[in-house]
Amino acid sequence: MSPARTKVAFSDRREFIAGMASAAFGMRPGSPWPAARPAQTPSPRREVRWLQEVLQAPNAPPAPARPLQPVLVDNQGLTITTLAGWRRRRSELEQRWRAVIGQLSLPRKNPPRVDVVEEDHVGDVVRQRIQYFVEPDLRTEAYVLKPHQPRARCPGAVVLHSTTPESIRQPAGLADVAEKHFGVALARRGFVALCPRNFLWPDTTRMAAEDETRRFRERHPGARGIAKMLFDGQVAVDILAARSDVDPGRIGCIGHSLGGKEALYLAAFDPRITAAVSSEGGIGLTMSNWDAEWYLGDIVRQPGFTREHHELLALAAPRPFLLVGGDSADGTASWPWIAAALPVYRLYGTPPRLGLLNHGRGHAVPPDVEPRLLEWLETYV
Numbered sequence: 001m002s003p004a005r006t007k008v009a010f011s012d013r014r015e016f017i018a019g020m021a022s023a024a025f026g027m028r029p030g031s032p033w034p035a036a037r038p039a040q041t042p043s044p045r046r047e048v049r050w051l052q053e054v055l056q057a058p059n060a061p062p063a064p065a066r067p068l069q070p071v072l073v074d075n076q077g078l079t080i081t082t083l084a085g086w087r088r089r090r091s092e093l094e095q096r097w098r099a100v101i102g103q104l105s106l107p108r109k110n111p112p113r114v115d116v117v118e119e120d121h122v123g124d125v126v127r128q129r130i131q132y133f134v135e136p137d138l139r140t141e142a143y144v145l146k147p148h149q150p151r152a153r154c155p156g157a158v159v160l161h162s163t164t165p166e167s168i169r170q171p172a173g174l175a176d177v178a179e180k181h182f183g184v185a186l187a188r189r190g191f192v193a194l195c196p197r198n199f200l201w202p203d204t205t206r207m208a209a210e211d212e213t214r215r216f217r218e219r220h221p222g223a224r225g226i227a228k229m230l231f232d233g234q235v236a237v238d239i240l241a242a243r244s245d246v247d248p249g250r251i252g253c254i255g256h257s258l259g260g261k262e263a264l265y266l267a268a269f270d271p272r273i274t275a276a277v278s279s280e281g282g283i284g285l286t287m288s289n290w291d292a293e294w295y296l297g298d299i300v301r302q303p304g305f306t307r308e309h310h311e312l313l314a315l316a317a318p319r320p321f322l323l324v325g326g327d328s329a330d331g332t333a334s335w336p337w338i339a340a341a342l343p344v345y346r347l348y349g350t351p352p353r354l355g356l357l358n359h360g361r362g363h364a365v366p367p368d369v370e371p372r373l374l375e376w377l378e379t380y381v
Contacts, residue, residue, distance in 0.1 A: 199216060320353035
């Protein structure tokens with residue numbers, strides 16, 4: 001029996017993210033999605049109790065394999081000391097990074113139509129398997145997890161799965177260990193969580209990285225794999241922001257390993273993300289397999305390539321960003337990237353909300369650490 005399909009209705013007017021637009025705007029079929037502008041997160045009313053802990057430098061972090069270029073230096077070699085100067089520099093950095101990753105030759109207009117193909121309940125959480133077109137003629141799947149009886153418009157979260165045989169079934173609570181069921185856990189905390197499938201999985205339970213990367217490059221020869229992951233993540237944000245049960249000014253993202261990489265780029269390039277958690281993605285370009293064709297490719301190994309991911313952390317400022325490591329892909333060695341971006345965060349005021357949480361237990365999400373990741377989003381989204 002084929003599962004029932006239900007078209008999800010979206011409201012005709014949606015409030016754009018706070019600080020990026022002054023009023024609600026009408027959405028008509030075919031009308032363009034508003035251009036994103038750098039967001040500033042208003043000072044939260046509270047902090048995580050352990051903020052100072054993740055702002056402390058670890059003992060004797062090793063130096064990066066390649067020097068990190070200063071972020072707050074302009075084209076004349078002068079130190080930037082003002083927000084106005086940083087905003088000009090920020091625009092330059094974003095343009096340079098976009099030139100590196102390329103872009104899909106596709107407009108993002110209205111959010112795609114979403115079809116619910118399956119629904120069940122996990123206690124007081126509603127779990128829906130959905131389908132939508134992420135590109136013309138390219139359909140994908142995701143899970144939505146939401147409170148059964150929300151009291152008001154909920155915060156939203158894009159939850160990005162790791163490299164696991166069952167992809168989106170992991171954060172939806174259907175596969176893998178409980179501490180990686182981020183979607184279920186966030187829904188229990190009042191979020192509407194959207195768990196999109198990475199493009200390397202043509203089916204939910206089948207990964208085909210090389211084949212899917214080749215097909216993607218044939219469709220979009222000017223874009224790198226990470227640009228596709230960014231595009232798909234932004235479509236997920238589009239869907240969340242359009243839902244009547246989600247506050248479009250309160251959307252976060254979280255991911256582990258592969259998902260941690262995606263969370264970094266989504267936070268850097270989409271100002272609608274108000275807080276992010278990136279776990280064990282490997283912040284440095286030599287700390288993980290960023291040279292794989294489905295990420296950045298061999299450009300990162302070229303001697304003249306000077307970009308590094310501390311610049312993406314700076315692009316995310318001042319929005320709260322938590323880097324999580326276990327001394328595998330991330331950890332003590334990641335601190336120089338945090339330290340290089342902290343001056344940008346401090347331009348916006350103190351305390352800076354950019355930190356490193358190192359549990360030191362390898363490429364995992366320990367059960368006693370997972371609550372802190374969720375608390376970060378619950379506090380700052």
